[in-house]
Amino acid sequence: MLTKAVEDTAFYRYMPLLSANEVGGDPSSPATSLEEFHSWCERAHAQHPYGLLATSTHDTKRSEDVRARLSVLTEMPDAWYEAVQAWQAMNRKKRVAGLPGPETEWMLYQTLVGAWPIEAERVLRFMEKAVREAKLSTSWEQPDQIYEGAISHFTSAVLRSRKFSDSLSAFTGRLVVPGRSNSLSLKLLTLCAPGVPDLYQGSELWDFSLVDPDNRRPVDYELRSKLLGGCEEVSLEEDALGVTKLALVRRALALRARRPGAFGAGRRGSYEPLAARGPASEHVVAFCRGGEVTCVATRWPVLLLQRGGWQGTSLRLPPGRWRDSLSGEIWEDDVAVGAMLKRLPVALLSRERS
Numbered sequence: 049m050l051t052k053a054v055e056d057t058a059f060y061r062y063m064p065l066l067s068a069n070e071v072g073g074d075p076s077s078p079a080t081s082l083e084e085f086h087s088w089c090e091r092a093h094a095q096h097p098y099g100l101l102a103t104s105t106h107d108t109k110r111s112e113d114v115r116a117r118l119s120v121l122t123e124m125p126d127a128w129y130e131a132v133q134a135w136q137a138m139n140r141k142k143r144v145a146g147l148p149g150p151e152t153e154w155m156l157y158q159t160l161v162g163a164w165p166i167e168a169e170r171v172l173r174f175m176e177k178a179v180r181e182a183k184l185s186t187s188w189e190q191p192d193q194i195y196e197g198a199i200s201h202f203t204s205a206v207l208r209s210r211k212f213s214d215s216l217s218a219f220t221g222r223l224v225v226p227g228r229s230n231s232l233s234l235k236l237l238t239l240c241a242p243g244v245p246d247l248y249q250g251s252e253l254w255d256f257s258l259v260d261p262d263n264r265r266p267v268d269y270e271l272r273s274k275l276l277g278g279c280e281e282v283s284l285e286e287d288a289l290g291v292t293k294l295a296l297v298r299r300a301l302a303l304r305a306r307r308p309g310a311f312g313a314g315r316r317g318s319y320e321p322l323a324a325r326g327p328a329s330e331h332v333v334a335f336c337r338g339g340e341v342t343c344v345a346t347r348w349p350v351l352l353l354q355r356g357g358w359q360g361t362s363l364r365l366p367p368g369r370w371r372d373s374l375s376g377e378i379w380e381d382d383v384a385v386g387a388m389l390k391r392l393p394v395a396l397l398s399r400e401r402s
Contacts, residue, residue: 117227358386
C-alpha cells in the first residue's frame with residue numbers, strides 16, 4: 049500500500065524535480081552532501097557490504113540517464129525557469145478548456161527535456177499513464193476520456209510545433225554533455241561503492257527510457273556486442289551512443305574480478321573517503337576501496353565550468369603508484385584533478401603491485 053500511495057500516486061503529483069521522484073527516493077530531500085554520501089557508504093560497508101546497488105530497474109520511473117540529465121537543471125534554475133515561461137506562452141493556445149493544468153504541463157516539459165529526442169507515441173503513452181497514476185482527474189479504474197483527450201491533444205499539438213521543437217532542442221543541447229558527465233559519475237560510484245552493482249538490461253549505453261512499459265522495450269544486444277570490441281576513444285561531445293559508459297562498465301567489472309577483495313566486507317575491502325583541496329574541492333567525489341582501488345568522480349559539472357574549472361584543485365592519493373583503468377595514465381602522491389580528469393569526468397585507479 050505504501051508503494052501505491054507514494055511511488056504510484058504522490059510521485060505523479062509532486063513535480064518540482066522529476067529526477068528525485070524515483071523508486072526508493074525521497075523527493076523532499078533530493079540533494080546529498082559529500083559528508084552524507086561518505087557516511088552512507090561507510091555504514092553500508094559496515095552493515096550491508098553486499099547490498100544491491102541499482103540505478104535503473106524494471107520499475108524505474110525514469111532511467112538513470114534521464115535522471116542524470118534532469119539533475120543538471122538544479123545547476124541552472126534561472127535558465128530553466130525562463131525556458132518554461134517561454135514554452136507556456138508559446139503553447140497557450142494549444143490548451144483545451146484550460147487543460148493541462150500548470151503541474152501537468154511542467155511535468156511534460158521535464159519529461160521532454162530528460163528524454164529528448166523522443167517519439168511522440170512514447171510521450172503520449174507516458175502522459176496517459178502519468179495522469180491516471182496521479183488519480184486527480186482520471187484513473188485506471190475510472191478513466192475520464194474528455195480530460196485525457198485534452199491532455200493528448202495538447203501533447204500532440206506541442207510535439208507537432210516546429211517552433212517549440214527547435215526551442216526545446218536548443219535548450220536540451222545545453223544539458224547533453226553535463227548530463228553525460230552525471231551519468232558516468234553515477235555509474236562509477238555505483239560500480240565501486242560498498243555493495244553489489246546491478247546493471248539493468250540496456251543501461252550499459254545511454255538509455256533514455258521512461259516508466260514501464262517504456263523501459264521494458266527490447267534491448268539491442270547485438271549493437272552492444274559490436275561496440276564492446278570497438279574504439280573507446282570518444283569524447284563526451286561525440287558519444288551519441290554511450291560507448292564511454294560501456295567502456296567504464298566493462299573495465300570496472302573487470303577490475304572487480306581481478307581484485308575482489310578490495311570490494312568485499314571487512315578490513316580488506318575498507319572504504320576510505322578522500323577529500324580534494326582547492327577552489328573546486330566540492331566538485332570532487334573520491335574514495336579508496338581496500339587500499340587497492342580509488343574512484344574519482346565529478347559533481348555539478350555546469351557550476352564547475354562557471355567557477356573556473358579545476359584550476360588549483362588537487363587530490364592526494366593513498367601511497368603507491370596508481371594506474372587509471374580508463375586512460376592508462378599513472379598517478380601518484382598529490383595530483384592535479386584537472387590533469388587527471390582532462391579527458392573524462394571520472395577516473396578509476398588501481399594501485400600498481402610490485
